[in-house]
Amino acid sequence: MSITERILCTKTHEYLLKNDDDTYTIGLTDYAVEQLGDIVFLELPEVGTNYSKGDSFAAIESVKAASEIYMPISGEIIDVNTALVEAPETLNEDVYENGWLVKIKATGDMAEQDDLLEYEDYKEEVH
């Protein structure tokens, strides 16, 4: 299964990817990054921080604009892509393999994922 078939997306352009060990990876969709243009700055949270679904947990800036990034589901941050903070321009090439943002342990229930969209539906929604 390709990665875009395994992710769920928010209308605010985050993706949620379930990992084999039941943790989740959160990133920004390729569409979001394309809209932002040259990414020049990224601020990520600290490991151990807890957020609720919809909380702003990170900030991103392109040459054009600043945006916030929101939690697709509730969770505790268990890993942060520090390499990406050092080289945020990586996001312009790849939002999955090297361009993921954080990994979380989910703290809410599965119902939180009900309003997330399959990638194809998300693309239709935002285009």
Add this chain to the structure above:
Amino acid sequence: MVKETFLHDKHVALGAKMVDFAGWHMPVQYTTIVEEHNTVRNAVGLFDVSHMGEVFVSGKDSLDFLQKIVPQDISKLPYEKAVYCQLPNKNGGLIDDLIIYKLGINYYMIICNASRIDEDVNWMSLNSRGYDVKIDNQSHNYSLLAVQGPKADELLRTMGLDTEQDSFTIKTSSILGHKMLVSRTGYTGEDGYELLVENNFAEELWDKILEYGKPFGIKPIGLGARDTLRLEAALHLYGNDLDEETTPVEAGLSWSLPKDKKEDYNGKSVITNQLVNGGKKKLIGIKMLDKNIARHGYDVYYNGEKVGIVTSGCISPVLGCNIALAYVKNISEICNGATVQVMIREKLHDAEVVKKPFIEKRNRIRK
């Protein structure tokens, strides 16, 4: 209704990302802002700035009229020269900033900001009572193409530009055998030209410049890079860095103000007083000391006190750091070398006050 320039279809065909700007559907970028920025700094770029306004002033009282509406001394403006001016209200606050060109005896052209054409023309009409002067807004009849960068001159030479002209001059010249007004001005901090042509020649000229410019590495440049280029050169953007509550002295434009102009002009008492005593606020250039970007509207602090606000901010591709313009209270300690803080996402981030422009001026003519 959103307006389109005569080059709109060209931008779309080139794959530009289009945005609404000052009521116009304009290209913000064709590739990436940084790539386009560097193209203008290192080679040459082509801009569609047809949204800007062209207002012609003629009639036997033209000079007296212009003397009344701008602080600059237009009586000293020679034929075929251009001068950077402001349009103050009675309190010295700025209705717009403009360039005035002397095209002949009692014949001037004003190039003004797209977002301010209506306000400017209204203000000029109000002020023209009692003067024998004609104010002719021709903005819709002309397209304006800017060719900017160190290779701009060489490129236009290969296209037949046959007149020698200095920075801040305007001439009727011929390019590819077509007569047009050629001005050696711009909004990038680079050497370059602005070409004023009739709308029906705009598309052909656009294509030809890109074709002839290929060996020079030309690229079309969007409004995104236009903004980062002008900010590196610390050129003001009306609506961000200038407004009706801000005087030219406060905006750091004292260099453009004559101290000995005899004629009365709108806002003169406030402006001449501020030239001696300073304004309520002042415009500073700052360089962020970390990777955060100070953006329009962010608060500025000094010694724990809120002292001002960022009006423009972006990354500087040339300097490799983030720069901004900010208005702060007129406190003498906030000078070059001082450290201020910018509130970004509820945290204070250090920034150093630095001299403007942020980059060395490059718009002197290169031999």
